[in-house]
Amino acid sequence: MFSSVLIANRGEIALRVARTARRLGMRVIVVHSEADSAAPFVAFADEAYPIGPAPARESYLVAERILDVARRAGAECIHPGYGFLSENAEFAEACAVAGIVFVGPPPSAVRAMGLKDAAKALAEKAGVPVVPGYHGDIQDPAFLREKAYQIGYPVLIKAVAGGGGKGMRRVDKHADFEEALASCQREALNAFSDARVLVEKYITAPRHVEVQVFGDRHGQVLHLFERDCSMQRRHQKVIEEAPAPGMSAETRAAFGRAAVDAARAVGYYGAGTVEFIADGSKGLRPDGFYFMEMNTRLQVEHPVTEMITGLDLVEWQFRVAAGEPLPCRQDQLAIAGHAVEARLYAEEPERGFLPSTGHIHALRLPEGEGIRVDFGVAEGGEVTPYYDPMIAKIIAHGPSRDVALDRLHAALEDTLVAGPKTNLRFLAALIDQPDFRAGRLDTGFIDRNLAALGAEPQPLDPGAVAAGALALLAEEKARLAALAAARSGWAGDPWSAGDGFALAPGRAGALRLAVEGEIVDLATDAAGAAIAAEGLAPERDFTLVTAGDAVHVLDRGRQIRVAVPDPLDVTFEDHGGDAGGIVRAPMHGKLVALFVAEGEPVEKGQRVAIVEAMKMEHPVLAPRAGIVEGIAFAAGAQLGEGARILSIAVAE
Ligand code: ADP
Ligand code: ADP
Ligand code: MG
Numbered sequence: 001m002f003s004s005v006l007i008a009n010r011g012e013i014a015l016r017v018a019r020t021a022r023r024l025g026m027r028v029i030v031v032h033s034e035a036d037s038a039a040p041f042v043a044f045a046d047e048a049y050p051i052g053p054a055p056a057r058e059s060y061l062v063a064e065r066i067l068d069v070a071r072r073a074g075a076e077c078i079h080p081g082y083g084f085l086s087e088n089a090e091f092a093e094a095c096a097v098a099g100i101v102f103v104g105p106p107p108s109a110v111r112a113m114g115l116k117d118a119a120k121a122l123a124e125k126a127g128v129p130v131v132p133g134y135h136g137d138i139q140d141p142a143f144l145r146e147k148a149y150q151i152g153y154p155v156l157i158k159a160v161a162g163g164g165g166k167g168m169r170r171v172d173k174h175a176d177f178e179e180a181l182a183s184c185q186r187e188a189l190n191a192f193s194d195a196r197v198l199v200e201k202y203i204t205a206p207r208h209v210e211v212q213v214f215g216d217r218h219g220q221v222l223h224l225f226e227r228d229c230s231m232q233r234r235h236q237k238v239i240e241e242a243p244a245p246g247m248s249a250e251t252r253a254a255f256g257r258a259a260v261d262a263a264r265a266v267g268y269y270g271a272g273t274v275e276f277i278a279d280g281s282k283g284l285r286p287d288g289f290y291f292m293e294m295n296t297r298l299q300v301e302h303p304v305t306e307m308i309t310g311l312d313l314v315e316w317q318f319r320v321a322a323g324e325p326l327p328c329r330q331d332q333l334a335i336a337g338h339a340v341e342a343r344l345y346a347e348e349p350e351r352g353f354l355p356s357t358g359h360i361h362a363l364r365l366p367e368g369e370g371i372r373v374d375f376g377v378a379e380g381g382e383v384t385p386y387y388d389p390m391i392a393k394i395i396a397h398g399p400s401r402d403v404a405l406d407r408l409h410a411a412l413e414d415t416l417v418a419g420p421k422t423n424l425r426f427l428a429a430l431i432d433q434p435d436f437r438a439g440r441l442d443t444g445f446i447d448r449n450l451a452a453l454g455a456e457p458q459p460l461d462p463g464a465v466a467a468g469a470l471a472l473l474a475e476e477k478a479r480l481a482a483l484a485a486a487r488s489g490w491a492g493d494p495w496s497a498g499d500g501f502a503l504a505p506g507r508a509g510a511l512r513l514a515v516e517g518e519i520v521d522l523a524t525d526a527a528g529a530a531i532a533a534e535g536l537a538p539e540r541d542f543t544l545v546t547a548g549d550a551v552h553v554l555d556r557g558r559q560i561r562v563a564v565p566d567p568l569d570v571t572f573e574d575h576g577g578d579a580g581g582i583v584r585a586p587m588h589g590k591l592v593a594l595f596v597a598e599g600e601p602v603e604k605g606q607r608v609a610i611v612e613a614m615k616m617e618h619p620v621l622a623p624r625a626g627i628v629e630g631i632a633f634a635a636g637a638q639l640g641e642g643a644r645i646l647s648i649a650v651a652e
Contacts, residue, residue: 003025004074005027006073006077007081009081010039011041011376014376015041015376018030021318031059031060040381063085077321079318080104081297086296086297087114104296105270105272108266117196128265131277141182144157156168156169156201156202157184157198165236167191168235187617207441208278209244210227210275211226212271213262222326228243228245230442233446238427241339241340243335244284251284270320270321272294276290280442298314303393307370337400342412344391344427346420347423349453349455352586359547360378361419362417363381367414368414371396372397376391413556415557418552422559425557460560465515465560469513471546514564514565550564580624581624584644585645587641590639591645593609593610594635596628599627602628604622604625605622630647632644632645
């Protein structure tokens with residue numbers, strides 16, 4: 001076994017790999033960007049080396065700098081985690097040249113499976129069923145459109161170099177093909193520097209079922225059963241579980257065989273995942289699934305497999321990389337119970353799942369029987385706009401699927417995050433859906449159930465606003481009382497005037513607050529000392545987290561921020577009570593396109609700009625009809641969340 005490892009990754013996966021490495025007696029070496037110097041994985045490591053600024057392109061993706069550190073620190077091997085350099089064959093080769101073991105598959109296998117078109121061709125040759133479609137070299141739009149027609153709609157256009165759910169467009173009608181192709185190619189070029197696509201049949205009632213495979217350097221390849229990852233949004237996994245609901249032993253054997261065949265076809269060793277798409281309309285069947293792609297690395301959702309097999313897959317990765325044979329044969333593996341993972345994201349389901357960044361003022365992670373939490377940030381840390389906004393993975397295991405889901409539900413209720421918004425309440429609602437509980441799932445489930453899942457704009461909860469306001473007032477009173485006591489003899493009406501006054505009166509008889517960035521005037525009584533809204537804060541079970549001049553009011557995973565308005569903050573400019581025409585950046589990102597000019601009339605809902613964040617394009621729509629004015633940025637500008645892009649004045 002190795003005596004040291006350099007982990008070329010960050011966040012929860014860096015910490016998770018570090019724990020196993022430490023247990024195996026290795027010296028743990030990590031690299032980190034400027035944004036991560038206080039991250040938990042850095043604190044955990046034996047040695048940590050800064051490798052550059054926050055953007056991954058300037059740090060975690062700079063292979064040469066990482067290899068430099070590995071050489072200097074004397075690392076015997078490099079574990080790449082997932083994402084970043086994990087599926088980069090040149091990096092794996094460069095490790096070998098430097099005499100450092102790459103903990104992963106052979107570079108030839110990474111390369112063979114790296115592009116979806118070549119991977120499909122390879123799988124086909126190995127006798128593994130693939131999704132019907134065109135995955136050849138011709139990229140002429142008219143030709144591809146003709147192919148789509150032959151395949152039959154709906155079709156899916158996929159970037160051959162794609163990953164992470166990016167660069168994919170479903171097309172339902174022939175008339176929509178060209179536009180979808182152009183937009184898919186643009187996203188692919190931008191995210192993967194490769195505009196090539198393939199076109200395939202869109203499988204109806206699709207279920208994503210993948211198989212964990214493992215090979216050693218002695219010719220053995222086996223599988224560690226399947227995971228169902230059908231609970232997706234925008235082709236990205238939200239909930240994953242093992243085993244797949246409704247999987248018979250016969251069908252499981254067929255999936256396992258196909259996965260092992262695909263792995264063998266590329267001389268695979270190490271951990272890998274073969275992803276299949278199944279037509280779920282008639283249940284999982286031995287002849288109803290197709291190869292989609294192979295991920296030549298550890299997968300985000302590997303913990304559910306670990307929980308049903310009792311194995312540590314990272315340990316297996318290290319052992320295989322060190323040349324050891326796999327510790328068992330296929331017939332020695334068995335499934336024990338059921339495991340479910342939920343990805344806790346800093347995002348806002350109520351606002352189209354926009355990523356939410358910022359300081360984590362409070363964080364409580366769940367514990368309990370059958371519960372495992374893999375986390376990447378800690379209280380006091382930061383969710384930055386530079387990386388995937390995943391805060392933690394919460395995994396529950398139980399003797400049955402129902403028990404696992406009940407445990408997961410309780411764990412989600414026990415979790416608390418103050419600061420960035422999260423998908424906590426959404427996750428809890430999701431695993432409670434009767435159809436999901438009954439095992440009726442497909443990749444369209446979330447989109448079909450957005451309203452039931454609370455993933456649409458919600459009105460402000462007046463009780464929560466009142467609770468926040470009362471907490472702010474209580475603090476203010478305590479502060480002023482202390483001030484008064486310090487200046488003996490000074491006593492006055494705390495709401496009249498005076499220095500150190502933070503809570504401002506609004507309109508007559510109102511107290512001005514900033515609730516979720518919007519100005520709210522709460523009615524007060526004549527003396528201004530009490531809030532009429534007191535009656536709105538009944539005995540409800542809110543958790544209040546105070547940070548600076550704001551209170552975060554948490555209610556079963558939902559958060560609102562009640563703050564003292566900052567008179568200098570341009571976000572709160574007075575617009576004569578009319579803030580309805582301001583168009584703001586929905587998130588931190590880049591203004592990639594601006595479709596309107598000053599003085600131009602727009603319709604309500606018209607697309608006025610595109611902001612790109614996390615390599616995905618987000619359209620910005622006009623909140624009302626009117627005339628464009630006050631354009632503050634040009635295309636290409638970097639925008640902070642909430643930055644005012646332009647205004648729409650009501651036409652005279
Ligand atoms: P999984 O199937 O394990 O969920 P994904 O394909 O969603 O895998 O990607 C795993 C992780 O790697 C995610 O955090 C994703 O954001 C990241 N990732 C995926 N593709 C890339 C890429 N090309 N470059 C950098 N990171 C990526
Ligand atoms: P990525 O590399 O981004 O993970 P995949 O090829 O694995 O790309 O596809 C991602 C997701 O898109 C799948 O999990 C599935 O939900 C959906 N998908 C992919 N191919 C098809 C298809 N042919 N029909 C229906 N859904 C598909
Ligand atoms: Mg995939």
